[in-house]
Amino acid sequence: MDRRTAMKGMAAMGMSMKAGALAAQDGFYVPGEDAPHERTFMQWPVSRAVHRDRAFLQELQAAVARVANAIAAFEPVTILADATHHGDIRKAVSGSVELWDIPTEDLWCRDSGPIFVLDGAGGRAVRHIRFNGWGNRQVHLHDGLIAERVAAHLGLPLLPTPLKGEGGGIEWDGHGMLIAHESSWVNDNRNPVMDRDAVEAALLDAYGAQRMIWAPGLRDEDITDYHIDALVRFIEPGRVLINLAKTADPWNPFDAAALETYARLQETDLKIEVVHLPERPRVRSVDFVSAYANYYLCNGAVIAAEFGDAKADAAAAEALARFYPGREVVTLEIDALGLNGGGIHCATQQMPAI
Numbered sequence: 001m002d003r004r005t006a007m008k009g010m011a012a013m014g015m016s017m018k019a020g021a022l023a024a025q026d027g028f029y030v031p032g033e034d035a036p037h038e039r040t041f042m043q044w045p046v047s048r049a050v051h052r053d054r055a056f057l058q059e060l061q062a063a064v065a066r067v068a069n070a071i072a073a074f075e076p077v078t079i080l081a082d083a084t085h086h087g088d089i090r091k092a093v094s095g096s097v098e099l100w101d102i103p104t105e106d107l108w109c110r111d112s113g114p115i116f117v118l119d120g121a122g123g124r125a126v127r128h129i130r131f132n133g134w135g136n137r138q139v140h141l142h143d144g145l146i147a148e149r150v151a152a153h154l155g156l157p158l159l160p161t162p163l164k165g166e167g168g169g170i171e172w173d174g175h176g177m178l179i180a181h182e183s184s185w186v187n188d189n190r191n192p193v194m195d196r197d198a199v200e201a202a203l204l205d206a207y208g209a210q211r212m213i214w215a216p217g218l219r220d221e222d223i224t225d226y227h228i229d230a231l232v233r234f235i236e237p238g239r240v241l242i243n244l245a246k247t248a249d250p251w252n253p254f255d256a257a258a259l260e261t262y263a264r265l266q267e268t269d270l271k272i273e274v275v276h277l278p279e280r281p282r283v284r285s286v287d288f289v290s291a292y293a294n295y296y297l298c299n300g301a302v303i304a305a306e307f308g309d310a311k312a313d314a315a316a317a318e319a320l321a322r323f324y325p326g327r328e329v330v331t332l333e334i335d336a337l338g339l340n341g342g343g344i345h346c347a348t349q350q351m352p353a354i
Contacts, residue, residue, distance in 0.1 A: 024117075024204075024205045024206065024207070024208040025205060026119075026159065027119040027120070027121075027123075028117035028118065028119050028123070028125055028127070028159065028208055029117060029118065029119075029120075029174070029207065029208025029209070030115060030116070030117050030127070030172055030174065030206075030207045030208060030352075031118055031174045031352040032172065032173055032174025032175065032234070033174070033296075033297045033350055034174070034236070034297050034324075035174060035352055035353070036299060036352070036353040037075050037298060037299050037350045037351060037352060037353055038075075038076070038351045038352065038353040038354075039075060039076040039077065039078055039098075039350075039351045040068075040071050040075060040076070040077045040078070040296075040298060040348050040349065040350055040351070041077075041078050041079075041080060041109050041113050041114065041150065041348070041349045041350075041351060042064060042067070042068055042077060042078070042079050042080070042107070042109050042347055042348055042349075043064075043079070043080045043081070043104040043106065043107045043108065043109045043112070043113065043143070043146070043347075044061065044064060044079050044080065044081035044085055044089055044104055044107065045057060045060050045061060045064065045104070045105070045106050045107040046081065046082070046085055046104060046105065047104075047105035047106060047139060049105070049139050050105055050106050050138060050139060051106075051340075056336065056339075056340075059336040060107060060336045060337070060340060061088075061089075061092065062092065062336070063333075063334045063335075063336040063337050064079075064107050064337075064347060065089075065092035065093050066332050066333075066334065067296075067303065067332060067334065067344055067347055067348070068093050068094075068097050069093055069094050069097070070301075070303050070330050070332055071296070071298050071301075071303055071348070072093070072094050072096045072097050073301075073330075074298045074299050074300045074301045074328075075298050075299040075300075076096070076098065077093075077096070077097045077098065078097075078098045078099070078100055079093065079097060079098070079099050079100070080100050080102040080104050080109070080113075080146060080150070081099060081100075081101075081102070081103070081104055082101065082102075082103040082104070082142075083101040086099045086101070100150075100153065102146060102149045102150065102153065103142040104142055104143060104146065105138075105139055105140065105141065105142050105143045106138070106143055107337075107347050108143075108166075108168070108342060108346050108347060109146075109347060109348055109349040110166070110167045110168045110229070110345060110346045110347065110348060110349055111131055111134070111166035111167055111168050111169075111224075111346065112131040112140065112143040112144065112146050112147070112166070113146055113147060113150070113167070113349035114126040114146070114147040114150040114151060114349065114351075115127045115128075115129060115147070115167055115206075115349075116350070116351050116352055117159065117208065118352055118354060122354055124156060124352075124354055125151075125156050125157040125158070125159050126147055126148075126150065126151040126154075126156050126157070126158050126159065127159050127161060127206050127207075128147055128148065128151075128158050128159060128160050128161060129147075129161050129163045129164070129165050129166070129167070129206060130144070130147075130161075130163065130164045130165075131143060131144050131146070131147065131164070131165075131166060132144065132164045132189075132190065134166065134189075134223045134224055134225070135187065135189025135190055135225070136189065137189075137223050138223065161202055161205070161206045162191075162194070162198075162202050163185075163190075163191060163194075163199070163202050163203065163206065164190040164191055165184065165185055165190050165191070166184070166224065166227065167349065168224065168227040168228075168229045168230075168342075168345070168346050169181070169184035169185060169224065169225075169227050169228060169229075170185075170203060170207070170228065170229075171228045171229055171232055171233060171234060171240075172207050172209060172234065173234040173236070173237045174237075175237040176209050176210040176211055176237075177209060177210070177211045177212070177213070177234075177237065178203060178204065178207055178209050178211070178212045178213070179212075179213045179214075179215075179228055179232055179234075179240070179265075180203070180212070180213075180214060180215075180217075180228055181214075181215055181216065181217025181218070181225070181226050181227070181228050181257075181261070182196060182214055182215070182216050182217055183216065183217030183218055183219045183225040183226050184217060184224060184225045184226060184227055184228070185199045185203070186199050187219065187225055189225075196214065200212050200214075213264065213265065213268060213270075214264070215257075215260060215261035215264040215265075216257070216260060216261075217257060217261070218253055218254065218257040221253050221254065222287075222341055223341060224341070226254070226257060227346075228261075229293070229294060229345050229346065230243070230289055230291040230293060230294050230342070230343065230346075231243055231258055231261060231291065231293055232261060232265070232293065233293050233295070233345075235273065235323045235324070238269070238270060238271060239270065239271040239272075239273065240265060240270050240271070240272055240273065241273045241274075241275055241293055241319075241323065242258070242261070242262055242265065242272060242273070242274055242275070242293070243258070243275055243276070243277050243291050243292055243293045244258055244259070244262060244274050244275075244276060244277065245258070245276065245277050246276040246277070246279060247279075273319065273323065275292050275293065275315070275316055275319050276312060276315070277290055277291070277292070277312070278290050278292075278307045278308070278309035278312035278313065279309060279312060280308070280309045280312075281307035281308050281309050282307060282308030282335060283307070283308075283335050283338060283339060285339060287339065287341065288335075288338045288339055289337075289338045289341055289342060289343055290305075290307045290338055291305075291343055292304065292305065292312075292316040292319075292320075293345075294342070294343030294344055294345040294346060295320065295343075295344055295345060296344045296345050296348045296350075297324070297327070297350075298350070300326075300327055300328060301327050301328045301329070301330055302320045302321075302324050302327050302328070302329045302330070303330050303332065303344055303348075304316065304317065304320055304329060304330070304331050304332070304344065305331065305332060305333075305334050305337075305338070305343055305344055306331040306332065306333060307335070307338070308333075308335075313331065317329050317331055332344070
């Protein structure tokens, strides 16, 4: 999509334009997830303060191991965990998965892990959007320090921002456009002294982007205040995927918020691909996240979830194969992650290759 087309209609509700080059003021930008990776980072969940049920914690760990092993078939994987847990982890993951002695509490590396940026001239750094436990809703003594500890381990600069928030709260194409829900960012539990314009300016600078699409989102219904990466993903510049219920429930606040985001996207020039949520997943809990959109792109593959609805699972896998020709689609059972409010994308963080 050329610049003229991309800019057309940007005055539509919820969208903004910022002039300038595709890089932050310091020259760094976040490449798209579809760009080549050097490795994938993940975190090992261990905190009994977070996961009081030992059996469920073991299910979460098993799901993390399945995701790590699937990705490791395509690119290097590093799991972050205190060294005291490395023996148990090694029993669950393939020998190609690397373990680093960086303590963790929970598994959501998309949110607490490092956001890597490149400058296009061989430079790499970590952009520091500070993780505060989704607005201090969860203990993050270790998880709040992961980004800076990984940067130190790699000897990379840690570039500060004024923002508190999470990587799962932003969707980006690596070519200048961002999408987010206001509920996850313009929120007193993250950025109490910043209005939307200030948050937007900081996000655009952090990602080296120029344009932003906002939708209201949904506050206080889940710990994330409705992260965008469980709903909308860029397939490529100018084209997005959105998860929608085949039959929306008028009493379901997430269905209503999703339709509101869909309406905002329809006001833009983006091409929108709808993938329907499963109607008959294995898990029927109201808290279960069954988002096909929460997939992860690694080198040569799409790592995605299946939820036990054979028809919907097959349709989603077919759509992902069509959207990402040349990549193998690998589907996994990760129900424990869904029960804990997330998915595969939430559990991963890419380190882009230089």
